[in-house]
Amino acid sequence: MGEKFVVMQGDEACARGAILAGCRFFAGYPITPATDIAEVMAAKLPKVGGTFIQMEDEIASASAIIGASLAGVKSMTATSGPGFSLMQEAIGYASMTETPVVFVDVQRTGPSTGFPTKTAQGDIMQSRWGTHGDHAVIVLYPSTVEEIYRYIVTAFNFSEIYRTPVIFLMDETIGHLRESFYLPDPEEFTIVDRITSSSVDQNTIYQPFLEESELDDEIQPLVPMGDTRFHVSGLFHDESGFPVGNADEASKLVKHFVNKINLHIDEILIYDSYMIEDAEYLIIAYGATARSAYRALKLARANGIKAGLFKPITIWPFPANPLRKILSHVNGIVVAEMNMGQFAREVMRINKRSIPIETVLREDGELIQPYAIVEALTRISSEHEE
Amino acid sequence: MKRSLPDRIIFTYQGDGDLASIGTAEIVHAANRGENITTIFINNAVYGMTGGQMAPTTLLGQKTTTSPYGRDAKANGYPIRMSEMLSTLDGSAYIERTMVTTPQNVIKTKAAIKKAFQVQLKGLGFSMIEVLSTCPTNWGMTPIESMKWLEDNMTKTFPLGVFVDRTKGLM
Incomplete structure (x- = not known):
């Protein structure tokens, strides 16, 4: 079996599930009710060879995880409403650069700093439309501590498969809840890992993005920057990652961001x-x-x-x-x-x-x-x- | 607010997590513009309100909930000295660091704060008093132990004193 009956807090389940999913880089800034995730990461990540950094704010935290992910390391940050608002620009940058990253938002009552320790589900629209411009996102929303543990792994898998930021919304109530459940055996989980350099053809120049003709629901594998070299930009770009000023190419790229999610909706939709x-x-x-x-x-x-x-x-x-x-x-x-x-x-x-x-x-x-x-x-x- | 209501006294009361971390850019530029406001900066080397996380001012080796193995300069950087940093800016008129461990020190702090507000009344520019203070709860100490720890440890990294004073001859 390997199953163990545990009592765990939601935030801790989030951190432990993320480590199980292969997360080895966490950057964050203290904010109730998400701080416990950072605290568990601070204690546990160094023990599995990972990196925990407390950044100076949420803008820096969001930017740091994008950099770490481009370097090939699965990365996550965790915050709450006020910090999530600050991260919106970086979420757009991750969408544009098609960088797999996981943003956890343990919601509290808002707007602004609101009630730091009280519950809310007010970030539904911000998780969808918080960053500007057309894009698609995947947002997962667990309702139990066990679901947090299971679906944070799914969040990482989706981010890798679709090369997209995935937002993991939690309630303060579930983040701070201590609940008992049978801890699933790690063998039960499918973990999607980043493509490795062995699969890059050394004879051709690596293109981090799809060619215009391929832009639809296909997804270009993302090779870690350390294994090859390439350019990323928040500007509209061609397959090389360098900026273009062509309306037609911009339109195709935006449609690609939307299609790569929507055309795989059957694999992405989870519900009970x-x-x-x-x-x-x-x-x-x-x-x-x-x-x-x-x-x-x-x-x-x-x-x-x-x-x-x-x-x-x-x-x-x-x-x-x-x-x-x-x-x-x-x-x-x-x-x-x-x-x-x-x-x-x-x-x-x-x-x-x-x-x-x-x-x-x-x-x-x-x-x-x-x-x-x-x-x-x-x-x-x-x-x-x- | 000061620019909209220049005849009013405007001050901010900020902790180290705010002023030295998420609000760094804003305090640097407020000081650099010489905004005629007064900042009371409370430095207790830890995030108090959110429950004891590492602050930019946390001392090397100090254990907090996000530096559970002690602050390590390689992983977490060094304690940041805001008063010294801001005193390099031409817009800063008066910056002093004090502490509040004894009645005498409280009296000195009150005098420093009074001076900072006088700087504002005279329209001389940005003024800030950094007050070293304790956080017994998150340091895991009694109040008396905390005051001793502050004097023995914090003042080594954060020496007391006046770092900039551009008021001479003007007050």
């Missing part, structure tokens, strides 16, 4: 659904709220309301197709989230049949309790029956 088969009413919730929603589902079923739960792990790209399938057979939707309806708006965009939607929202730093979701289900089901 509960009691969906006969569901008449659907709850949509993620992260800590999904745990309240699961309890609400049980309570509603006991009250004779046929509820189901959809819990996305991948929140970006938006799980439109799996949701559309479920929406085709339900009479009402309840979206519960700790913000003023950021994910709910996306659900409304795909709700072509205009199924009634109720939202259960909180933006005050407190968790959504199951009864609030049950009340919404009761309201929406009694309205349907009238």
Whole structure:
């Protein structure tokens, strides 16, 4: 078996899972509620031959992990809302240079420094659109400590496969939660590693990016800078990485950023659904709220309301197709989230049949309790029956 | 604010994590522009509010939650001396470092702070008082032990004194 029953804090699971995924470089800046990740990295990374650096701020932290990753080392930073805002420029640079990096954002109540120790899910849109310009991102959102441990590995794998920044959103509640679970055997995991220099053809000049004709869903392997030499730039560039000023090439590059994610959406979308088969009413919730929603589902079923739960792990790209399938057979939707309806708006965009939607929202730093979701289900089901 | 309301007294109260790390660029340029404000800079060699992480001012060898094996210059760099650094800028009018371990030192600190505000009242430029202080909680010491540790260790890296004084003949 090799499985060990453990009690672990969410932030610690994030750090330990990242090391399991092969992360050997961490740069960060202290910020509640993400500091514990840095503290675990400071203690553990030197013991596995990795590097921990405390940087002077989040802008420097984000830039450092991009540099380390281009040098061939899997890299991560962890922050919270105010720091995540500072990192947005670097996220765009990582998108443009197609550098695999993982940004962890343990959300707290905002805007600004808000409530440092209180929970929130307010960074849904910032994780998608925080940096300027068109680009695609992958955002994963765990709801338990075990999921943090498992999906941070997935985050690193996605970043390597698609050569993209991956954002790992956590709730303060789950980051600080101590929870017991069976620690999965490392053998269970698939770890995607960077291509090595042996696969580079020594007779040709290495091109870090795709040629114009190949720009679509293909992904150019990224050889570590130490094994070859190449140019990267935040400017629009050709396959050599040097800037171009051509509108047509710029357009193709932007479309490539979007397509390389969207054309692989089936491999990227991860979600769980509960009691969906006969569901008449659907709850949509993620992260800590999904745990309240699961309890609400049980309570509603006991009250004779046929509820189901959809819990996305991948929140970006938006799980439109799996949701559309479920929406085709339900009479009402309840979206519960700790913000003023950021994910709910996306659900409304795909709700072509205009199924009634109720939202259960909180933006005050407190968790959504199951009864609030049950009340919404009761309201929406009694309205349907009238 | 000072530029918008020049007749008001404007001061900042900043810790070492702020002034010497995330806010370094801003304090350097505020001083360099000779902004007519006063900064009270509290240096306790650690991030206190977030729970004891390494600060830019953490002493070599000092253990914190993000330097669990002790601050190593090769991995973490050296303690940064902000007062000395800012005193090289022409916009800095008055910069002094004090400590608050004894009643006498508190009185000296009060005098230094008074002078810094007088510099602002006279419109002479940027003034800053760096105050060495303790953090018993994150240092893992009693308050009395902390004050001794400050005097025995911190003052070696951060000597007390006046680093720049461009007020002579003007006050």
